[in-house]
Every structure is written in structure tokens, then in C-alpha cells.
Amino acid sequence: MNNIISIIDKAVIFSVINKVWSVLSGILSIYFLTKYLNDNEMGYYYLISSILGIQIIFEGGFSSALMTYYSKYRDISLYKNGELKKLLKYAKKWYINISALFLLIVSVFGYLFISLKGITGFWEYPWFLSVTLTSLSILFLPYITLLESLGHLGSIQGYKLNFAIIGSISSWLLIANGFGIYSIACILLFSIFRDMLICIIYRNKLKIILNSNHCEKKIFIFSELKVMKNKLAISNLSMYFGFNLFIPVIYYYYDSETAGKMGLTWSALTAIQGIGAAILYTKYPLLVELVHKKIYSQAKKEWFKISLFSTIIVLICLIVFNIIYLIMKFNNIYIIEKFTNLTTIFILIIGILALQLINCLNIAIRSFGKELLMNVNLICNFITGLMIILMGKNYSVIGIATAFTSVILIISLPWEIIILKKLWRENVKV
Structure with a gap:
């Protein structure tokens, strides 16, 4: 053992x-x-x-x-x-x-x-x-x-x-x-x-x-x-x-330079999101163990603490990224030209922060040992892909960023909150 x-x-x-x-x-x-x-x-x-x-x-x-x-x-x-x-x-x-x-x-x-x-x-x-x-x-x-x-x-x-x-x-x-x-x-x-x-x-x-x-x-x-x-x-x-699908769609509708700028921006922001995921992952085995032993009150406390901590870290990183971007833009530093425009970055930052909240919900839901997220992921990802194709053609990178962020905020996040609340209601004795 x-x-x-x-x-x-x-x-x-x-x-x-x-x-x-x-x-x-x-x-x-x-x-x-x-x-x-x-x-x-x-x-x-x-x-x-x-x-x-x-x-x-x-x-x-x-x-x-x-x-x-x-x-x-x-x-x-x-x-x-x-x-x-x-x-x-x-x-x-x-x-x-x-x-x-x-x-x-x-x-x-x-x-x-x-x-x-x-x-x-x-x-x-x-x-x-x-x-x-x-x-x-x-x-x-x-x-x-x-x-x-x-x-x-x-x-x-x-x-x-x-x-x-x-x-x-x-x-x-x-x-x-x-x-x-x-x-x-x-x-x-x-x-x-x-x-x-x-x-x-x-x-x-x-x-x-x-x-x-x-x-x-x-x-x-x-x-x-x-x-x-x-x-x-x-x-x-x-x-x-x-x-x-971001990069191929942008390349198809526009050019390699626009695709490269979006790719670099997306890599930077997903790296920040990865920090939050890495922090959350450290507590996942403990959450699984606590839920398996039906120690739900402690599991809920541990989940809330690690979720709050990881989200604060991601938020700080996103704010720092945005400040650095603005400083470089104000001083005309050449690297800034490698990234996409400020409006698109701001929309993606909201999406990444929402994605961090979804990751917090994910580890809580999966700690119950049930795969309840497949339908959420399937529907939301396919809708996101479809919206990226449609909005990317007419609204460029801003449309693509809006498609990604709006699906997370309007569909994914509320849906997973409902699932988690149901799990707590069914398992946790108040």
C-alpha cells in the first residue's frame, strides 16, 4: 500500500x-x-x-x-x-x-x-x-x-x-x-x-x-x-x-503574419492559464481522496482555498502582462508589434480568467469520480469552433476572441456551476 x-x-x-x-x-x-x-x-x-x-x-x-x-x-x-x-x-x-x-x-x-x-x-x-x-x-x-x-x-x-x-x-x-x-x-x-x-x-x-x-x-x-x-x-x-482552430482560421482568411501575432498572444496567455492549472493540479489527488472518504466539508474547504489562490495568481499575472504590454506600446518597443491588437488581448484576458474559473470547477466535479463534463465540453467546443469560423471571416481576430470568450462566459461557466451545485447538494449533508 x-x-x-x-x-x-x-x-x-x-x-x-x-x-x-x-x-x-x-x-x-x-x-x-x-x-x-x-x-x-x-x-x-x-x-x-x-x-x-x-x-x-x-x-x-x-x-x-x-x-x-x-x-x-x-x-x-x-x-x-x-x-x-x-x-x-x-x-x-x-x-x-x-x-x-x-x-x-x-x-x-x-x-x-x-x-x-x-x-x-x-x-x-x-x-x-x-x-x-x-x-x-x-x-x-x-x-x-x-x-x-x-x-x-x-x-x-x-x-x-x-x-x-x-x-x-x-x-x-x-x-x-x-x-x-x-x-x-x-x-x-x-x-x-x-x-x-x-x-x-x-x-x-x-x-x-x-x-x-x-x-x-x-x-x-x-x-x-x-x-x-x-x-x-x-x-x-x-x-x-x-x-x-484559431490559427488555421486566421491564416485561411487573412495571412501568416496575422496568424503569427495571434499565435504568440495566445501562447503567452495560455502560459499564464497553465500556471493556474499547475497550482490546481497539486491538490487534485487530495480532493479525490477526501471525496472518496466522504469528508465533503474538508474537501470543499481545500477546493475553495486552492481555487482562490490559483485564481488570484492568474489574475495578478494577467494584470502584469497587460501592464507590460501597455508600457511597451507606449515606448514603441519593437516586440509589441509581434502581438495582436490591444482590444483582442483584453477580450482574451477575460476569456482566460473565465477559463481559470472553469478549471477550478473541473477539479471539483471530477473529484467525485464521475465524468459529467463530456456533454459540456462537446457542445461548448463545437459552438466555439463554429463561431470562430463565422466571426473570424467578418470580424478578424477580434471576432475570434469574442467567440471564444462569449461561449465560456455565457454557456460553459454557468453550466458547470449548475453541475457542481447539484453534486454538492446530492452528496454533502448540510
Whole structure:
């Protein structure tokens, strides 16, 4: 029992540090991008990154579904009956197909989309290299998910942190030496090296599974896996619409420079939002434990304290960001030209603050162990995506920012407040 707790603690610690590093590296990346890339290059940098984000649609949330069923085989004595081998074989086949489809479809249609503006000569090689590396990284997912599920989550999170740091530093060096867009491929390459190293380190455990007896009986969880996978796939599709559609839409309707300015602004603001998420995540395991033990009053107090603290931190960061922006604009500092206009930033700041409140609600709702947010996420993200497409055409970046913020304020936030109130009413004895 103590070993399990230490594994969980280790995983949580490394996960939080990973989130913190993600925020810090994002901020440092903004410095290098604004210093060494021109507006056009920066636009293609964020455009390529946004299109590669479509991987979550192809992957379809299968890793999350697999982890649920892999976890049933923590005891090594269960490996030999062949069920885990059969499940892994099924997952390998799925990911090989997904990897091939991603490489074929995204490389071709992504190329056609990016080349719509007729600008060529500097983004093609980085694009095809990044797509190829992304497709290769997909092939490691069944093994990494398996090892995480079998009790190695903490160690693997540690490897992810180390390689994330190495990858980020290497990408900054590339940007500083004139290879800006190639930095995307650099980070992907280090993630592949990381996954290869993890598989080598845990090769003995993988060999035990792969050399286990052949399982003749039918594994009924395949049908359950497909149902869960389909639900998560729809959820991932909606998530892409809600958070990754900004840049491609702006690029399609306008140009790479406008897309780059929006991409840089969005990266800065989401980095601030990531700080709040990282703070909230530190208390999530405690909330789950308290709710599981039905100590609801203490859970409510802990949730309120961490929510208030993280929201205040995000608010302070947003205010500081806005002050710095105004100071730079007043003094005509060149970096300010890399960001989008002040009106759009102000609208997005309201949206990010509202998103922070939603994250606070999310950890409280999910601590009850029920997935009650799927319908909220699906509907709100699809509405956001549709509004981004419609308003982006007529009202440029201001319309896109308004679409994002208005859906959060008018639909998402009230809806999740109602869900949480219902949960407290049903579970907490007053």
C-alpha cells in the first residue's frame, strides 16, 4: 500500500513539475521567437504547430481508454495468461494504422492548406519532417501507456521532464541560429528518443508480456474499449475545435503574419492559464481522496482555498502582462508589434480568467469520480469552433476572441456551476 502511495506521489510531483516547466519553457520560447523570427516565419511556426495538434483527433483518446484496462494487470503473475499480450497486440495494430493515416492525410492536406497563400521555399522541409516525426511518435504510445499503467508512471514522468528540458533548450538554440521552424521537429525528435529509451529501460517487462502464452479466449473488453475510445475521440475532436482552430482560421482568411501575432498572444496567455492549472493540479489527488472518504466539508474547504489562490495568481499575472504590454506600446518597443491588437488581448484576458474559473470547477466535479463534463465540453467546443469560423471571416481576430470568450462566459461557466451545485447538494449533508 505504501509503495502504491509513493508511486502516486512521485507521479504527481513529476506531473506538476512537468506542467510548471511547460509554462516556463513556453514563456522563454516566446522570447526566442520574437527575437529571432520575423512575422512571416512566426506565423508559419504557429500554423504548423496548430495543424500538428490534429494528432489528438487521429489518436482519438485511445491511450486514456487503454490505460483503464491495462491497469487491471499490475500483478506480474497475470501477464502469463496472455490477455495483456492480446490487448497490447490490438493496441499496436490500431496505432500502426493511425500513424500511417496521420502521415498520409495530414502531410498531403496540410501541405495543400499551408500552400494556399502561394508562399514557398522555407516551410516545406520542416513541415514534412515534423509530420513524419509526429507519426513515428504515435507508434510508441501503446508501450508507453502500458508501462505507465503497470506502476511506472512516476519514473516515466521523470524521463519526460528531462527530455522536455533538453528538447526545449535544443529548439531555442536552433531558433537562435536561424532554424526557427525546424525547432518544432527538434522537440518531436527528442520525444521519440525519450520513448525509445523508456522502452529499452523496461525491455525485460515488455519481453515477459510479449513472450507470454497465447490467449485463446475472447476478451470482451475490446467492445468496451471501442465505446470508450469513440466517446474520447468525439471529445478530442471538439477540443481541437475549441482551442486549436484559431490559427488555421486566421491564416485561411487573412495571412501568416496575422496568424503569427495571434499565435504568440495566445501562447503567452495560455502560459499564464497553465500556471493556474499547475497550482490546481497539486491538490487534485487530495480532493479525490477526501471525496472518496466522504469528508465533503474538508474537501470543499481545500477546493475553495486552492481555487482562490490559483485564481488570484492568474489574475495578478494577467494584470502584469497587460501592464507590460501597455508600457511597451507606449515606448514603441519593437516586440509589441509581434502581438495582436490591444482590444483582442483584453477580450482574451477575460476569456482566460473565465477559463481559470472553469478549471477550478473541473477539479471539483471530477473529484467525485464521475465524468459529467463530456456533454459540456462537446457542445461548448463545437459552438466555439463554429463561431470562430463565422466571426473570424467578418470580424478578424477580434471576432475570434469574442467567440471564444462569449461561449465560456455565457454557456460553459454557468453550466458547470449548475453541475457542481447539484453534486454538492446530492452528496454533502448540510
